[in-house]
Amino acid sequence: MSAIHDLFTSPIKVINVGLPSFAADLQRQNVPVVHVDWKPPAGGNPRIAALLDRIRRWQAQVRAGKE
Amino acid sequence: MIVCHRIKPQTYFDSVTLMLVGTELKKLPGVTNAVVGMGTDYNLDSLKRLGMYSDAFAGVTPADLVLAVQAADQPAGEAALAAAEDLLQRRPAPASRGAAYAPTTQDGGARLLPDANLVLISVPGPFAARETEIALAAGRHVMLFSDNVPLEDEVRLKEMAVRKGLLVMGPDCGTAIINQVPLAFANVVRPGDIGLVAASGTGLQEVTALITRLGFGISQAIGVGGRxxxxxxxxxxxxxxxxxxxxxxxxxxxxxxxxxxxxxxxxALFARLQQIRKPVVVYFIGADPQMITRAGFRAAAHLEDAALQACALAGGRPVSPLLSLDEIRRRAAGQTLPGRFVRGLYSGGTLCDEAQRLLQGSLGEIWSNTPVPGCRALPDPFQSRGHCIVDLGDDTFTRGRAHPMIDPAYRQERLQAEAADPDVGLIFFDVVLGFGSHPDMAGAMAEAVRQVRARGGHQPRFAATILGTEGDPQNLRRQEATLADAGIDTFPSNVALVTYVQHLIASKG
Structure with missing residues (x-):
């Protein structure tokens, strides 16, 4: 539960992935936000995107193993 | 009639931008239909259904932009395609934190804002689970606005989130307010001590806005997604x-x-809630309130009642509605309807649902594209009949078109079509304010009403509810004044609007 407690008691800081208007709305309220100019991964090729995800998970496991 | 096509390989725009461009193209002379979208299977199927598909589209991917215009002749079609490119070039630059550079991946975003605690995701459904997983793996909470996320992905992602003690608000979650910050479609609320959990976006907006207008405030408003x-x-x-x-x-x-x-x-839910040493108000839409009171919780009869009960508990005293029943009766007294049927044109799904439930008893047969039990399914959602209450935010109406809270065009058109029906005595609708919504929906609806008046002939009455607060970017008071100037009766809650409709019908009989 502590991660939610931290969220409720800290200033909200947002990474916006998708519609730019949501980031613009947060900016207008002076909420720290980074907009990601998202595009479909792997040029929209789902097979290559799935391969990239496997590599990502593997990298995360390697990192976790090192810690 | 001809169809002109264009493909822009590896050119991505978000769906709202594309739908708004599509709407603009349809207004051009000689253009009968226009589709501007990414090359997803769904969009390609839509093009086939509309007879606007071209073999040139074979092999396009969701990263390619496809444009198709149905027009009277080639010059009109080509002009529309050129206009589309011009409109897309003029789209506002993406917001990034004071930097000219916008990252293209979530990891890139995290490098710019390493202590970000929430990721707001609104990418197309098939890619949304991937982005959610990346956010959760990095220990960040997620608001997942995207819809069309497979159920098995939702289960997997929420399991992962619960293990890490992180929120996944969604999928298909339109509204949340965290630490008083409205996210996506949400209103500017007063800070306070009422916390909400909701599986209904407009429901959450209506209750948080009413709590604010009643003089109370919100601690957190957490959307969880409809499923x-x-x-x-x-x-x-x-x-x-x-x-x-x-x-x-x-x-x-x-x-x-x-x-x-x-x-x-x-x-499991009641067992968990029973351990909570704080008052809990529950509104299960359309359920028997006794199942809630038997379990020891306060049952709300509708959205406004949920707000009133929460405020009464927070303030330790009874709280009256914004508009009393006597006042609603007074407003309805002496009014005659110039036709026997009423038509509701909603942009908020839960408000449409609430209107059907509350009006069933007094109207008898009600038709809807999203009928609640006891109401009847419209054979053609684009064609009203009898007493009819329509949810224009439903998928049927939003394929290839932005949601009616963003784009008023179809609702304006529909209002004028309903008004021309000599059997229609009253047209009522919702105006939803807040971040995310149209900058002047009251103005757009007032304009549609003025066009009905200018046309002459049969003139039904108009009534509306405004969901919003004085702090909202559109400003509640200004929007109320805009509707009032156009002769539209305005009510502070959906329940007040619906009660007014009930009294009009009763006095007619």
Whole structure:
């Protein structure tokens, strides 16, 4: 539960992935936000995107193993 | 009639931008239809259905932009394609934190804002689970606005989130307010001690806006997505969020809003809520309130009642509605309807649902594209009949078109079509304010009403409810004045509007 407690008691800081208007709305309220100019991964090729995800998970496991 | 096509390889725009461009193209001379979208299977199927597909589209991917214009002749079609390119070039630059550079991946975003605690995701459904997983793996909470996320992905992501003690608000979650910050489609609310968990976006907006207008305030408003209390998802996020509000010292009263949960989920949910030493108000839309009171919680009869009960508990005294029943009766007294039927044109799904439930008793047969039990399904959602209450935010109307809270065009058109029907005595609708919504929906609807008046002939009455607060970017008072100037009767809640409709019908009889 502590991660939610931290969220409720800290200033909200947002990474916006998708519609730019949501980031613009947060900016207008002076909420720290980074907009990601998202595009479909792997040029929209789902097979290559799935391969990239496997590599990502593997990298995360390697990192976790090192810690 | 001809169809002109264009493909822009590896050119991505978000769906709202594309739909708004599509709407603009349809207004051009000689253009009968226009589709501007990414090369997804769904969009390609739509093009085939509309007879606007070209073999040139074979092999395009969701990363390619496709444009198709149906026009009277080649020059009109080509002019529309050129206009589309011009409109897309003029789209506002993406917001990034004071930097000219916008990252193209979530990891890139995280490098710019390493202590970000929430990721707001609104990418197309098939890619949304991937982005959610990346956010959760990095220990960040997620608001998942995207819809069309497979159910099995939702279960997997929520399991992962619960293990890490993180929120996944969604999928298909339009509204949340965290630490008074409205996210996506949400209103500017007063800070306070009422915390909400909701599986209904407009429901959450209506209750948080009413609480603010009643002079009380919000601690947190957590959306969980419409399927959270289904058997498969098992209420995972509702349980986590309710517990978080129970542990939050700033929250004194908890409100839970949802469709009735799956029977298998009710027991676990009630068991968890019973451990909470704070008052809990529950509104299960359309469910028997006794199932709630028997379990020891306060049952709300509708959205406004949920707000009133929460405020009364927070303030320790009874709280009156914004508009009394006597005042509503006074407004309806002596009014005659110039036709026997009423037509409701809603942009908020839960408000449409609420209107049907509350009007069933007094109207008798009601038709809808999203009928609640006891109401009848419209054979053609684009063609009203009898007493009819339509949810224009439903998928049927939003394929290839932006949601009616963003783009008023279809609702304006529909209002004029309903007004021309000599059997129609009253047209009523919602105006939803807040971040995310159209900058001047009251102005857009008032314009449609003025066109009806200018046309002459049969003139029905018009009534509306405004969902919003004085702090909203559109400003509640200005929007009320805009509707009043156009002769539209305006009500502070959906329940007040619907009660007015009931009294008009009763006085007619």
């Amino acid at each position: 959270d209390l289904s058997e498969k998802v098992g209420g995972r996020m509702t349980l986590l969020a309710a517990q978080a509000l129970a542990d939050d010292p700033r929250t004194k009263v908890i409100v839970l809003i949802s469709k009735p949960p799956a029977p298998a989920v009710v027991e």
